[in-house]
Amino acid sequence: MKRILPLALCLIIGILMVCQFFIPHPVSTQFNSIINKWVVVLSAFALVLGIGNLTNHHAMTIKRRKPDWQYSLVTLLSMFLMAIIGLFFGIDEKSLYQKIYLNILTPLGATMFALLAYYMTSAAYRAFRARSLEAGLLLGAAFVVMIGFMPIGQFIHPQFPNFAEWLMRIPNMASQRGILLGVAFGSVATALKIILGIERSWLGGRE
């Protein structure tokens, strides 16, 4: 029963959701609306589960004094402090919550991401070598797109930006469309396997 019930629910709801997508009847719309509301509420519960897991994991790390446990303490303190400030002192544009967000979290996040520029520049210099014809082609395309998208590209040659745009619009688009179609067909196949109960790994546990 533990396995049959979820499988049956998945089959029924799966088929009903596929059918309702193509039936613009008020009953079908109403059903869709109810299911959507359920999903929104259930997603919020997933967040609670995530916070629970995070708390449990870091609490254990602190309790057992594992290496770098101090970072876990900072994580937990930050998480609960922000939650308390937000819950009790508001989240509008003049609140303490917003001030902390804009003056601490935002610069920290931007700094972490900005470091990527240093690594990318250094890595591009060290690793980007025209070792073969394919690598040379990749290098050439990267140069054209980079220069074409820069404001100075038009000064090197007036057609440079157009050529860069052509590379993005034709060869890039063709390959992207191929990938998208592949993913779409794969998604349909996986969805059918789940609805029909062929793919059961989402149930968890052992087979």
Place this chain on the structure above:
Amino acid sequence: MKFFQSLTRIDRRLIYLILTVLVILPFFLKFHLPQNIMPQTKRLYDFIDGLVPQENKAALVSIDYTPQTMPECHPMAISILTHCFKKRIPIIGISFDPQAPGLAIEAFNTVVIRLNACATTKNDSIIYGRDYIYLGWKSGRIAALMEMGEKISNVFPRDYYNNNTDSLPLMQRIKNYRDISIAIILAAADYPQEWLMYAQARYGLKLGTGLTAVMAPKYYPFLQTGQLSGMMSGMKGAAEYENLLLKSGHTTETGKAETGMNSQTLVHLLIIMLIIIGNIGYFFLQQKKEH
């Protein structure tokens, strides 16, 4: 031989130092590099510029970027909000990324304070509830997207400031996607694809997007099919939009994307030069080895 070896082994600390100088320089030395406007940015601009203010129509702006990608996406948000407000098109703001609301209210605040400073009457002013609202963040993105097609206040019964959504004057006129002229998704993740799959395909909602440069190539097929009405691609897209607003007289100066673009251009030039230097060194070293 030693010279060519040195070309392939430039000290990374030197690279970092040059990079730092090149990033900082444009913030002190103001210079203007003319932007060549990409067609997708122009399409988005033209679409919004062509909208006629209507009593029962609004633009929906989904602000879904995070502090990490703020330098690229925040100027886009500022430009889009400015353009819509200047055209007197009401805006409904939402977020599906939990990190985004802080940046969203910062963007709204910046634009509203700037525009209201120039307003002379109440009618000229941008007023919360009448001209714009921000509904905050919601979990269950895909289901929420579909449900908004039926009724927006079903998904967001209360706005970010805990007001009853249906009680706001703007939301008494705007019910669902039928009342939305265009939805613009400013994202640093794959959110626009879900908008395309559910809101555009099912409800025929017009979509525009502003994405980080690394994500933009994926969305070219949707531009070609017309499913996207336009796109801003990375900091360049944001700088282009700022320039379009400046040229049309909606603003009197460009924003942060223009300055950022100057830094980015210098850094790109550095990367290109380093790759060329590295490859010259590599090429001659290989030649010597073969001999």
